[in-house]
Amino acid sequence: MTYDLRINHDSEVPKYKQVVEMIISDIEAGIFKKGQRIPSINETSEELLLSRDTVEKAYVHLKKKGVLLSVRGKGYYVNQINVQKEIKVALIFNKLSNYKRSIYYSFVETLGSKAAVDVFIYNYSIDKFEDIIDNQINNYDYFAILPQFNDEDTVVDRVIKKIPREKVLLIDRNLDSLKDYPVVYQEFEKDIQTALGKGISLLKKYTKVNLVFPSNEFYSKNILRGFQIFCQVNALDFSIIDQLDENDVKKKEAYVLVSDDDLYRFVKITKGKGWKLGKDIGVVAYNDNPVKEILEDGITTISTNHYEIGRLAAQMILSKEFKRIKSPFEFVQRNSL
Template sequence: MQKVFDKIQSLEEIPGFSKHERLVQGFINAIDEKLLRQGDMLPSVNNMIKETGFARETIVKGYKELIERGIVEAKNRMGYFVANENTNQKLTIALILYAFDSVQETFYNTFRAALGADVHIDIYFHNNNIEIFETLVNKVAGRYGMYVVAPLPNPKTAEILKVLPINKFLMIDRFEQMEGDFSYVVQEFEQSTYNALIKLNDTIKQFDEFVFFSRPDSDAPKEILASFKKYVTGMQVNHSIKSKYLSGSVEKGKVYFLTNDTQTWMLLKDCKKQNLVLGKDVGVLSQDDDPIKELICDGITTYSTDFSLMAQKAARFVLTQEKVRDVIPTILIRRNSL
């Protein structure tokens, strides 16, 4: 370890280098020259004070920057360790999403492009499982410079997220209330769903029945079901709620509302088999838009938030660390299917 201290001290001769910069660059040089390898333990703060003569605040600031760049990680009650030998990156981000579907892919691609090459992203998926979510949050805590998290609705979520530094944390996609003045860029489900259905009301009423598929154990927001019930009750629409679409069960004269893409594709396949004309024989409304829904079957009507805009705002927060509290609007996109 003496060679590492020598690296830090050797930078004293460089004009304009602060003690903080000397400490950070000294460790980087030691890693680049293989004096330190991934998994190696760094000196404690007290040991650094003794060997370098730097103030405690300077050393803590230096270790904090190395953590934010993903080069060093802090392990609770154990100390600081080399986490990554790639010292060129300026910042590392833990990105926790639901799953890698087309919507999340749109978010990720825009987010990745907006951040630039110097930022490293590690991506994790919790698949709407609270145990996996808790494991992931505990795993990333203390290892990254920023944390961008799509939470899941669960009574334990707010408590789980407490381990993340609130000034380095951004909530995306769905809003979950938690303590502190935290930042978020999210979408809204209840009022936006109701508004979309009201705009479609005249068309929906041309069909015999409005069928909504709502799986009790799905990751679809519960607010959507609440809005559906409010709409059909208030507008006196003949309706039914089913747990899932069964292959071959599509019927002429009905309009179908789906939040799951796999079931949407099944229904569209059945429409084609039975020569049912979308928008005339059968109506289809799908949550969340993507390029496929614009092209398939001459266009599927959707209502969706702008996930590219959400990603751009998330990237801005990461790069500027300016507090943000935005709800991205949800818009109805009318196409051939309804």
């Protein structure tokens, strides 16, 4: 039996994983029967033009999964024929951050041993994103994509549509140009209005509410629109700040901070002035995390449940029930407001 053409030496998928998939495919096809001895490590390495170590790694992996059974001095035998192939998932992020890590950990935890997840980062670049898709399109069963770009949706739409539709799951952001694709999404414009509405009595303690929204970052403009609508509906004096400066930080005003960098700069400025958060000045931060729970006796946050986003996305893959799900969004009151 000649296998050399079944190993793609140019693929980014490790060769031992390709051997694993090849053997599982042969078992499913009935080429190898239960209890049958498969070719030895040396035989397979010669046929596939691979190193012995690579093939041995594949055989040991299959033994750990219970697919193969080793008999000392005789070799490897098929232990089970009802083999569930490991799902291969490409999880594609714009960048790494605390909340992306939460999505990743819950996504991987929910999939468990049923899937192998590889992470790719495109750093907001549509060209880098397209390179990832072009190079990996045949290597994965599913592509879970967080589509956050500065480019028009139509450009992103074109690249994502290169992938067979049944392999695509969008996460975090709902693209207007891909309304028929499954997604676990935030509804940025409505979410900020609903969340801040839960803290309206606290916000009204302050003379003005400021949104610090850095234009050089890639945050959804729907956050900005939702904030403006919220303030107008509730007759709140407000302003939009691009780059936070010490002169922007004023007593008796409240601040909604999208960026963690701006939050830490804000805390440093207020500490330097000797002001108490929640008394002299108010702050609400985006995206909750354990640091914000303890920083300055607790930072009030508005945040989606990132762990739940990852769990819901993974559950769709496991159940193959693909749909559109809005992620929960919460107002967490602490001492900073």
